[in-house]
Amino acid sequence: MAYTARSRRTTAVLAALSLGILALSACNGDAGKDTATTPSAAASASAAGTDKGADAPSAAGSDDGGSDGGNSSDSQGSTPPSQPASDDGQDGGVGMCETTDLSYNVTVASKPVNHALLKATNKGSGPCLLPANELVITIPELDGAAEHMGPDGKDWILKAGESAYAGIMFSRADTAGGKSADKVEIALTAAESPTTVAIDEGPVTVNDGQVTSFFGTAEDALTY
Incomplete structure (x- = not known):
């Protein structure tokens, strides 16, 4: 056990x-x-x-x-800004001269022959942009406006009291006949109503009217 x-x-x-x-x-x-x-x-x-x-x-x-x-954003930033919508940037926002903004004087020139000098003065209190090439000269009772002669000028700002000049040829030396005139009608553009100006030292004989652009001096205006 x-x-x-x-x-x-x-x-x-x-x-x-x-x-x-x-x-x-x-x-x-x-x-x-x-x-x-x-x-x-x-x-x-x-x-x-x-x-x-x-x-x-x-x-x-x-x-x-x-x-x-x-x-890419930088490239957009370097994109030149859009151009102005109007030409005001060129003239500083100065408005165009109107026919009624200026006073006028037309005087028969001693030379060249058959010419007169137009002097246009800004009678306003501020400047305006003068359209140099659109000057319209007509002789009452004669058909049509004077044709352009000489080179084109450049629009410029005409200050208050400042003057611009244009030469007017009433007749060619080799053209006989014509009508007598003692006044002219002046408009800065064809779209405006003209103002009538007496011709100092007139009357003149008109048979083939021509006019220059506006210039800064009388000598330039009477060169053509």
Whole structure:
């Protein structure tokens, strides 16, 4: 009986040891699995980080695209501004001279022959832009206006009290006949109503009227 009890205890101890060994093996196996999976997880995390790092240059490239957009904006900024809608920038906003803005004097010239000098003075209190090439001279009771002669002038700002000059030729030396006139009609443009001005030292004989553009001096006006 004593032997039987001892055998049972030995068997129990061996069984317990076996269970302990099995449990220990199981634990070691789980630990091995954890250890085995850890590098894989780390590798996955590392790969994910590498992928994100590879995406970073693309994001930078996108930012560069935005920078290009900034350059485009700079190009627009360097675009020259639109042109003015009117010509006021050229004359500082000064209005055109009208026929009634000026006073006129027409005097027969000593030379050249058959010429008279027209002096037009700004009688207003401010400047105006003088149309140099649109002067219209007509003789009452004669058909048509005087033709243009000489070079074209340039419009300029005629200040208050300042004068401009034009030469009028009433007849050619080689043309006989004509009509007598002691006054002329003057308009700065064909669209305006003319004003009538007496001819100092007149009357004159008119058979082929011509007129120059406006000039800044009497000498220039009587050159043609």
